[in-house]
Amino acid sequence: MPIQAFDILQLIIGVILLTVPGYLWSYVFSKTITRLERIVFGFVFSLAGLTTLSFMLHYLIGLQVTLLNLWILYLIYTIPVIILFLLSLYTFGKKQVPRINLPLKKSKLLLMILSFSTLMAFLPHIINHYFLPFHVDEWIHWSYTRAVIETGAPAFINPYTGSGIIANPEIGFHISTAILNWFSGASFNTIFVFMPAIIGVFISLLAYNIGQRSSRHFGLEAAFLVAFIPTTARYLGPSFYVASTLGLLLLLFVVWLLQLEKIQGAIFIPAFIWALFIVHPVTALAGVLAVFLYCGFLLFEKKGKLALFTGLTTLIPLIAIYLLTTRWGFAIEMLTEAVAGKEYLLNLPQIWLDFTHLGLVTWGLFVLGIYYSFAKGKALARTLSVSAFCFVLVIGVYDQLGFGIPIIYERTFLYLMLVVTLVAGLGLAELRREISSRVKDYMEKRKEKHATTPPLSSKRRLHLDLTFHNKYLNQLSWRENTGILVPLVIVIMLLLTAVPAHANIEYYQMITEEEYEDFVWIRDHLDEYRNDTFLYERGAVHPFKASPFSAITGLNIVTSNMHPRLRIRLDGPMREFLSNQCQDTSFMDRYKISVIYNPLGCNNTNLTQIHEHVYLYPGLYE
Numbered sequence: 001m002p003i004q005a006f007d008i009l010q011l012i013i014g015v016i017l018l019t020v021p022g023y024l025w026s027y028v029f030s031k032t033i034t035r036l037e038r039i040v041f042g043f044v045f046s047l048a049g050l051t052t053l054s055f056m057l058h059y060l061i062g063l064q065v066t067l068l069n070l071w072i073l074y075l076i077y078t079i080p081v082i083i084l085f086l087l088s089l090y091t092f093g094k095k096q097v098p099r100i101n102l103p104l105k106k107s108k109l110l111l112m113i114l115s116f117s118t119l120m121a122f123l124p125h126i127i128n129h130y131f132l133p134f135h136v137d138e139w140i141h142w143s144y145t146r147a148v149i150e151t152g153a154p155a156f157i158n159p160y161t162g163s164g165i166i167a168n169p170e171i172g173f174h175i176s177t178a179i180l181n182w183f184s185g186a187s188f189n190t191i192f193v194f195m196p197a198i199i200g201v202f203i204s205l206l207a208y209n210i211g212q213r214s215s216r217h218f219g220l221e222a223a224f225l226v227a228f229i230p231t232t233a234r235y236l237g238p239s240f241y242v243a244s245t246l247g248l249l250l251l252l253f254v255v256w257l258l259q260l261e262k263i264q265g266a267i268f269i270p271a272f273i274w275a276l277f278i279v280h281p282v283t284a285l286a287g288v289l290a291v292f293l294y295c296g297f298l299l300f301e302k303k304g305k306l307a308l309f310t311g312l313t314t315l316i317p318l319i320a321i322y323l324l325t326t327r328w329g330f331a332i333e334m335l336t337e338a339v340a341g342k343e344y345l346l347n348l349p350q351i352w353l354d355f356t357h358l359g360l361v362t363w364g365l366f367v368l369g370i371y372y373s374f375a376k377g378k379a380l381a382r383t384l385s386v387s388a389f390c391f392v393l394v395i396g397v398y399d400q401l402g403f404g405i406p407i408i409y410e411r412t413f414l415y416l417m418l419v420v421t422l423v424a425g426l427g428l429a430e431l432r433r434e435i436s437s438r439v440k441d442y443m444e445k446r447k448e449k450h451a452t453t454p455p456l457s458s459k460r461r462l463h464l465d466l467t468f469h470n471k472y473l474n475q476l477s478w479r480e481n482t483g484i485l486v487p488l489v490i491v492i493m494l495l496l497t498a499v500p501a502h503a504n505i506e507y508y509q510m511i512t513e514e515e516y517e518d519f520v521w522i523r524d525h526l527d528e529y530r531n532d533t534f535l536y537e538r539g540a541v542h543p544f545k546a547s548p549f550s551a552i553t554g555l556n557i558v559t560s561n562m563h564p565r566l567r568i569r570l571d572g573p574m575r576e577f578l579s580n581q582c583q584d585t586s587f588m589d590r591y592k593i594s595v596i597y598n599p600l601g602c603n604n605t606n607l608t609q610i611h612e613h614v615y616l617y618p619g620l621y622e
Helices: 005-029 035-061 067-092 104-128 136-151 171-184 188-213 219-228 243-260 263-279 281-300 304-323 325-339 360-375 379-401 406-451 458-503 513-529 543-553 568-579 585-590
Strands: 538-540 595-597 608-611 614-616
Touching (some): 035 067, 067 171, 104 188, 136 171, 188 243, 219 360, 219 406, 243 406, 263 281, 281 304, 360 379, 360 406, 513 595
Antiparallel strands (some): 608 614
16 A cells, blocks of 8 residues: 555644644634634635735745745744734633534534545545545646645646646645645645545535534534535546545635624635635636625625625635736636637536435435525525526536536536535435424324313322323433434435445546556656766656656656647557567657656667666667
8 A cells, every 4th residue: 555654644733733823813713603613714724825825925026835935934824823822811811712512412423424524535545445546637736736846836847748837727726735745744645545535524514514503503414415425537526636626625615704794704705715716716616606696695684784895805806816817817718708609518428417426315305405495594505505506507508508618517516516415404404303393293282182181080190190191201202312313314325325326436547556656666766867968857658647657756758648638649659669668769769758667568778677667768869
């Protein structure tokens, strides 16, 4: 297994190191949020804040994104809040701050749910016994993050070709990953394999916080159901460490800020929308939609000032994105052209939504939740329900009319399933309360009927009273447990249907764990063979494996038939070159190949084998 237990511990320590100062800043942000809310606030505030600040300082004054500069920013960010905290303790002593306020039974349930969320996020690796990134997008992010670390700049030379500048619109995700790497010291592989499980825990915690803060109290139900958001090779998901996964966390955090309905929350919303834009622009659009819908429902609740202020401040990051068109210009152009009617065809097969991934019962609860969101809910619940309708509309319009952009169509499935699980959580909570209420009413009527029984002898009356009392207590106990029995049946149904559906999702594996170890060896030992004459910068490898090969070794590549698709015309010649055991020296000279990885071996006297399957070619080219 290419991951060590100590490396996982390092990653957890790094996450804690990021969370602690943000946790302390949460007391400055609000005195009334719970400790569970502070934990999530601590991690998201720190990671998003340091990421955004690093990007903006480079954009404004050219400050490099380096380990030293990041630690300076961290100290500037952390030391003041520690001083404030210590002064507060010295001045006021221990304050009565809001606690978690969870009954023992509920805290155990929440802990079980968070453990389940961790399991579901990590399930693809467990089922497939594979502890490397699955999706090619993960390897792309690996390459770009490494480039950010090596260059200290959000724009860098293409790490696959060695020429041309990459200004990726998801640069915030690469900076965030670099921060996790620097703070924890964990390897990239550990981050890409285990960080989705950590993010999954925070997403479940956020769903719980949102549900509990609602007047309808559906926290446990939402925290459980959100763990069923699926991950597929087609539209990604929370089990992959990609930009959209971190985007889901930030999107849900924006929803939590909205629910606070406070001025400080409205002030922070544009900052986190901006963070969303630099991490994953498409998710930011979903966040903007949620904000404006929420503002609309606030107007119906006669909270016009807060709605107007929130809506206007949300325009700030939109204006900033429009002005910073050097990085997002192409995306903005595509969006405006799509709105004007230009068709962007999907290069991949159409997506078919599998309802069993969330569980058919979850979709049924979602329909019930929509009813209750309008019958009993307030602005937030109604926003979630209408957002689901908007996401279905986006998917349907692209499917049927070809109107829109493929990337928006593809990612909208994730946003749809996120709001479906939240609204379904509300539906489950209301169903539980409805059944409990009806049983209670039934029991009260039984009690009233017994009280109006005609007069009997005292001995007979005492016997009936005792009999009824015992029977009533037994039925009362059953009524009190009804609130547990209903969710328990739902849980069992989901575990028996949805979990196997997740386990049966197929994923591709770009490289084996043995190949990963070989690539790591090349990365760690190639410098021993380099000198001023022989730099060994470009490698030959099977085109399907070229992306992870370049990500891990840092070498340029000749051709790749996966993302990024490079020199596809050379796909066949490269396969032929490798299958013929590297005998075509002219091929190496023509494309300046100096490192070869070939499990079939090489039969060429011009090559020097330095490791199993690894060969060097000094080259005859200039």
